[in-house]
Amino acid sequence: MTAPLTLFHFSDIHFGLEDRVALAWAERCVAAESPAAICITGDLTMRARHREFRAACEWISALGPPVTVEVGNHDMPYFNLIERFTDPYRRFRAIESLLERRLDLPGVAIVPLKTVTRAQWRFPWSNGWVTKEALAETLAAIDAVPAGERVIVTALHPLTERSPRGKRLTIDGTRAMEALARRGILAILTGHVHDAFDLTAETPGGPLRMIGAGTLSKRVRSTPPSFNELTIDDDGIRVRVRNLEHVPTPAMQIAAVPANALPPREPDEPVAPVGAVPAEDPPVH
Numbered sequence: 001m002t003a004p005l006t007l008f009h010f011s012d013i014h015f016g017l018e019d020r021v022a023l024a025w026a027e028r029c030v031a032a033e034s035p036a037a038i039c040i041t042g043d044l045t046m047r048a049r050h051r052e053f054r055a056a057c058e059w060i061s062a063l064g065p066p067v068t069v070e071v072g073n074h075d076m077p078y079f080n081l082i083e084r085f086t087d088p089y090r091r092f093r094a095i096e097s098l099l100e101r102r103l104d105l106p107g108v109a110i111v112p113l114k115t116v117t118r119a120q121w122r123f124p125w126s127n128g129w130v131t132k133e134a135l136a137e138t139l140a141a142i143d144a145v146p147a148g149e150r151v152i153v154t155a156l157h158p159l160t161e162r163s164p165r166g167k168r169l170t171i172d173g174t175r176a177m178e179a180l181a182r183r184g185i186l187a188i189l190t191g192h193v194h195d196a197f198d199l200t201a202e203t204p205g206g207p208l209r210m211i212g213a214g215t216l217s218k219r220v221r222s223t224p225p226s227f228n229e230l231t232i233d234d235d236g237i238r239v240r241v242r243n244l245e246h247v248p249t250p251a252m253q254i255a256a257v258p259a260n261a262l263p264p265r266e267p268d269e270p271v272a273p274v275g276a277v278p279a280e281d282p283p284v285h
C-alpha cells in the first residue's frame with residue numbers, strides 16, 4: 001500500500017485574460033494543501049506576448065511545488081508569423097527553467113505528449129495533431145519508466161479524433177489513444193476545451209482514462225473557473241473538480257469532448273464520443 005499522492009491539474013490560465021480571483025484562490029489552495037506537483041496542461045498565455053509570459057513566470061515561481069507545463073496553441077507567436085514558423089517555441093522556452101519537463105514522483109511518472117504544431121494543412125491551427133515523432137518520443141519516455149512505477153501523460157489537446165459530424169479534432173488522436181492504452185497508463189490529462197471531464201475511452205489497445213481540466217481564465221465555456229484535484233493511490237485516480245462556486249464535481253464535468261473551447265453558438269452543439277470512429281476527412285476550409 002503506497003501513500004496517496006495529490007496532484008493539482010490546472011489548465012488554460014491564459015495570462016492576459018486570466019481570472020485574478022480564481023488564480024488567487026488557486027494559490028491559496030496550493031499554499032494550504034501542498035500538492036506533490038502541479039500539472040498545467042497548456043495555454044499558459046492568451047497571445048504569447050512577452051508580458052504574458054513574464055506574468056506566468058512570476059506566478060509559477062511563487063507556487064512552491066514542482067510544476068510541469070505543456071505548450072499550448074496560444075503559447076506560440078500569434079502576431080509574428082515569421083517567428084511562428086522559424087522558432088515557434090522560443091517564447092515558451094523563456095519559462096522552461098522554472099519547469100520540470102518530466103517529473104518522477106514516488107511511484108508515479110509524469111510524461112508529456114506534444115499535440116501542438118506550428119502550422120497545419122487545415123484551419124484552425126489551434127486543433128491538435130499527434131505527429132509520429134511526438135508519439136514516439138512519449139512512448140519511449142514511458143518505456144524508460146522503471147518497472148512498478150505508474151505513468152500519467154500530460155498534453156494540451158484531448159485525443160478524441162472526430163466530432164459526431166466527422167470534423168477532425170486531433171489528427172492521429174485515435175492512433176495515440178490506442179498506443180497509450182496499450183502501455184497501461186493511469187490517465188492522460190488535458191486542457192484546451194475549458195470544461196472539465198473524466199471519461200474512459202474503449203480502444204483496441206484497452207481502456208484509456210481521459211481527464212480534462214477546466215480553465216482558470218475569463219474564457220469560460222460552460223462552467224465556472226476550476227481546477228482538478230487528483231488523488232492517486234493503489235486503486236487509481238480520484239478526481240475532484242474544485243471551483244469557487246462549490247458546484248459538485250459531477251455537475252462540473254461534461255459528458256463528452258466538445259469540438260470547441262468557446263461556448264457553443266447553439267445549446268445543442270454535438271459533442272464527440274471519446275472513442276469516436278474515424279470517418280472521411282471533411283474538405284479543408
Ligand SMILES: [Fe+2]
Nearest residue numbers: 012043192261
Ligand atoms: Fe485555452
